[in-house]
Amino acid sequence: xxxxxxxxxxxxxxxxxxxxxxxxxxxxxxxxxxxxxxxxxxxxxxxxxxxxxxxxxxxxxxxxxxxxxxxxxxxxxxxxxxxxxxxxxxxxxx
Amino acid sequence: xxxxxxxxxxxxxxxxxxxxxxxxxxxxxxxxxxxxxxxxxxxxxxxxxxxxxxxxxxxxxxxxxxxxxxxxxxxxxxxxxxxxxxxxxxxxxx
Numbered sequence: 001x002x003x004x005x006x007x008x009x010x011x012x013x014x015x016x017x018x019x020x021x022x023x024x025x026x027x028x029x030x031x032x033x034x035x036x037x038x039x040x041x042x043x044x045x046x047x048x049x050x051x052x053x054x055x056x057x058x059x060x061x062x063x064x065x066x067x068x069x070x071x072x073x074x075x076x077x078x079x080x081x082x083x084x085x086x087x088x089x090x091x092x093x094x
Numbered sequence: 095x096x097x098x099x100x101x102x103x104x105x106x107x108x109x110x111x112x113x114x115x116x117x118x119x120x121x122x123x124x125x126x127x128x129x130x131x132x133x134x135x136x137x138x139x140x141x142x143x144x145x146x147x148x149x150x151x152x153x154x155x156x157x158x159x160x161x162x163x164x165x166x167x168x169x170x171x172x173x174x175x176x177x178x179x180x181x182x183x184x185x186x187x188x
Contacts, residue, residue: 006097031128034128055173056177062173063174072148076152080153
């Protein structure tokens with residue numbers, strides 16, 4: 001699936017609610033998902049990870065990042081293109 | 095660009111460094127980028143946003159999320175497929 005298609009899907013499905021919530025509150029929800037991802041990674045580090053849950057947390061963080069992009073009017077594929085594709089991307093650790 | 099292609103590109107370009115750094119330190123770098131995104135969104139809320147910088151911060155967070163997925167062995171497109179495509183996705187606010 002293209003990044004653009006996923007952003008459109010999240011837009012079509014949730015934009016009305018998302019835009020009414022606004023950027024600050026959407027960032028709060030995004031942060032909650034980042035915390036859940038942190039927990040899943042920490043459990044994995046301790047040898048007690050759940051691969052299905054880990055996968056789900058990645059999906060949620062990506063969905064909420066995409067939501068934030070919708071709410072703030074950013075095209076994610078365009079963003080990646082400018083930073084990582086057009087110039088070959090940053091050297092070193094990004 | 096497909097999500098899978100972007101993940102492969104980040105893998106090809108940075109995986110050697112990323113895997114040596116490991117998941118905890120990669121999460122730290124990811125969090126730093128999340129903080130920079132928060133700052134760009136906050137400036138936008140105050141009417142003092144820089145759209146080019148905002149776009150760049152989204153690209154960085156997505157790149158570091160993708161890096162985290164590489165380091166923890168998660169296929170992002172597969173993750174999205176299971177959570178948001180296969181079943182039609184969660185109702186309500188995701």
